[in-house]
Amino acid sequence: MSAAANFPVARLRFWDTTVGKKAVMAVTGFILFGFIVGHLLGNLQIYEPPEKINHYSEMLRSMPSLLWGTRIILLVSVLLHIWASFALWRLQRAARPVAYVKKANLHSTYASRTMMWSGPIILAFVIYHLLNFTFGTVHPGGPFDEHNVYNNVVTGFQFWPSSVFYIIAMIMLCYHLHHGLWSMFQSLGFTHPAYTPWIQRSAKVVAILIAIGFISIPVAVLAGFIKPV
């Protein structure tokens, strides 16, 4: 009887192949992307009176099921995404044991060749970020008050090294999405000479917009547009 005989084994074999893992990365990547967009919109409320974003965060907390639902989905996605990417990365290392003395790139984007740099940097960022704003355990900017998200953010960014790190991370995110956002279509098997070039262009635009959106916040704080209350 073939290994495909019982359900889970068959599906695990899907995950076994490089193409399968890539599909998983695409899906999880897309989920993470979705979160990023939502998160950005939420964060942009920082430009409105403090109450706005504070209420927003209170509102999120008042719906634990939704909150934890999303958190779990996110967590699972991140874990799968990372797991896959590292598993594949190990394969790639093994697939070319002897490196070229000279290697030129004819055509590819910088972003596409550095996914394994941008990715982990984003990860490092997220960890710091959680400690920074979610748990408040690392909040050099000043006292952390989980009921005053507005202040947490502003004081957090007033500590300039932290802001710099954020900005770098956002640039990495930009690269990661620049390639990732079209790559996921390719990985999932959608392609067409009429649409693919268009998808590639939009991926770039969206990635840049997202980065600008996020980066604007620490910049605004450092520039003094947004002040603590």
Place this chain on the structure above:
Amino acid sequence: MKLTLHVWRQKNEQDRGRLVRYEVPGVNEHMSFLEMLDVLNEGLIEKGEDPIAFDHDCREGICGMCGFMINGMAHGGFKGTTVCQLHMRHFKDGDELYLEPWRAAAFPVVKDLVVNRSSFDRIIAAGGFISVPTGSPPDGNAIPIRKQDADLAMDAAACIGCGACVAACPNAAAALFVSAKISHLAHLPQGQAERDRRALAMVRQMNREGFANCTNIGECEAACPKQIKLEVIAQANADYIKAAFTERPEAVSGGVG
């Protein structure tokens, strides 16, 4: 013109290998790159030195036998050109060129610039075919095929199995080669019956051979002497994903009597 070559010399698979420097004077612009190496080798033999080993056969860009890296570019990096079809008019006096073999765990070096690409054959053997015993199949015109599909099939079928895609890919992935065959047969009505099995079998064999994954970087497409398009990789991914999710256990109840 006069060229300086740094050529990878490696006696056999076990040997570690190193770059060796050669001066090649009197290169004629009408020579092909391989003819330039022929001339160099003739000279080496006369000096009693071991000539440089490189694979080649048709020298027309169709057999897929030739191929090595020139300054880090597979086949030299000229659009739609195998190294046997690459002519010296593209180089200029005093150029320094680095020649290295395809580098991939699945392509062990045989000698110097010659590698072993049998892994490609095993991938085809795993499923890169249509099972049709020799006999009297239906008339060639029995099933009309849209010209567009025939053309797309042909585009993918043009692959010469040279391995440049693997060599050029930063991940040493064989996605373009494998997908080209999957795409070729998937575009034809005759290929439908085995479409799922083919995608599953070929991708699994590709992984067994130690080829890494594709991350859609696209260097392969740029290096491919037959200009196989990245499109085929997506098509193959789609086939694999569909096949993997709809895969059923092989029927085991044998026919009786």
Place this chain on the structure above:
Amino acid sequence: MELISNAPTGPIEKSWEAHKFGLKLVNPANKRKHTIIMVGTGLAGGSAAAGLGELGYNVDCFCFQDSPRRAHSIAAQGGINAAKNYHNDGDSVYRLFYDTVKGGDFRSREANVYRLAQVSVNIIDQCVAQGVPFAREYGGLLDNRSFGGAQVSRTFYARGQTGQQLLLGAYQALERQVGLGSVKMHPRTEMLDLIVIDGRARGIVTRSLNDGKVSVHFGDAVVLATGGYGNVFYLSTNAKGSNATAIWRAYKRGALFANPCFTQIHPTCIPVSGDYQSKLTLMSESLRNDGRIWVPKQAGDRRKPASIPEDERDFYLERRYPSFGNLVPRDIASRAAKAVCDEGRGVGETGLGVYLDFSDALKRLGTHKIAERYGNLFEMYERITGEDPYKVPMRIFPAIHYTMGGLWVDYNLMSTIPGLFVLGEANFSDHGANRLGASALMQGLADGYFVIPYTLGNYLANTKHEKYSEDTPAVQEAVESVNAITRKLLNASGKRTVDSYHRELGKILWEYCGMSRNAPGLKKAASMIAGLREDYWRNVRVLGSNEEFNQSLEKAGRVADFFELGELMCMDALQRNESCGGHFREEYQTPDGEALRNDANYSYVAAWEFQGVGRPAALNKEPLVFNYVKPSQRSYK
């Protein structure tokens, strides 16, 4: 030796059917007890290995390339013939048969040719089923083009890569059998000798090109599908590795070699550019469908083609052969080109070239249509010459392309050594003195898919098969002779490279045994080659050892055989006092310079029997009888 063709008599339409019925079968259970040695994985060998594997035989398959997919068949561009008459232009099995016999200048065996025409139809169906992406029309049906020597449109094609696509079809069928375990593939392995025990072919001796390991492979039958020997001329359109070694060593073991002097010159190749030239590149004959061939009327006219007015151009093929025009058969087109160049009207730096001009077709059909038909050929031309055929006319010149001669085989494709079968270009069977375009692919696949599976079974069923051990004297002797040649080459320790000898041999043959030949020249060539051969063994330099990947050693062995073959070609050309097909003897031509055949005395196959190196081979004759196509002076006027 008496040559029995085993060609069926009786009505030719029925003869293959009837013959097949007469052939014994091997029952399925016994098939897997038989091992078959298949040397070659081109269209002939690849298709045969796949087919025999499907039938249940154990097949041991060999090729010298790193993959069976790289066999030289891959290079075929133009197309493959089949008498489908899809276009209702009056084609039929009989017409294909007729065209091929006539095209071969009445020097082929009628029964074989008829069978070829018959199975041509199944070939297309088989290949379509395998997924060969033949060109299609918008209606979804197969497209055709016309080819030299035919007035109907019966050539099927896949862009300019027909051979590649057909071979990949066969290769995929072959790999499928490898996957199923019925075929064992031995790439980078060269056959260096044939093992004959008790007068039967029982196996081969091979050398691994990776590590030089010499090994013995036994089989109940040995099949050679090792391609043509055009590389004897050094410069040819063949792949660099193409060689005569397999058939030549079989010849030295007693197989007869038929019509070695029947070599084909292809009219449309890219002219030589310098002495470093390593091979010549063919521009598919299909280009002659839309390209017009011309040279300046004025000898020594050095103007650019564009600045030569229409009325000062000589479209010599259209002028001399109004009804076939630019589509006359290859031998005629080639000689015509040589003629105009001899008159000093040749074009290009060397003066050895004629124009193949597409300007009219581009006007008529538009760039798009032309690109669709010949795009990749135009690219190839530009890549090599640096000139754009869409703007300036191509320069072309004839080059050695195909060898009609080969090991003699009977109707069952068996050589004079029982148990040794020969397929494809390696045998002499179907093309007589000249092969029509798009019919070699047809023959390769016909032999492999549709003939050998039947005839081989018959041999196996009729024969007892003892097992032999490696220390059988005949086996030891074969192995030793292989090692002896290797030692001799490695110990020669002379000055000259193998290639320099090969180039010199090629020049001699091209000069005296090429497009046109004459008795004094052939005698001269034979003795020059003999001299060169002796010098070779003393003065060649082959570095390195046997126990490694050693390309010079590979070449050295092949060139050694080419010398002996070259001598035989001259002998054969010398004994044939007539002009026919690719063999043009200046002494025998009509007043207007056409080939003058001599059916009274030369309507036979010349089959040569080895008598020892340097000793003249013995001539055997298979008389040719024509019951259907009455020999006539071939006219394409």
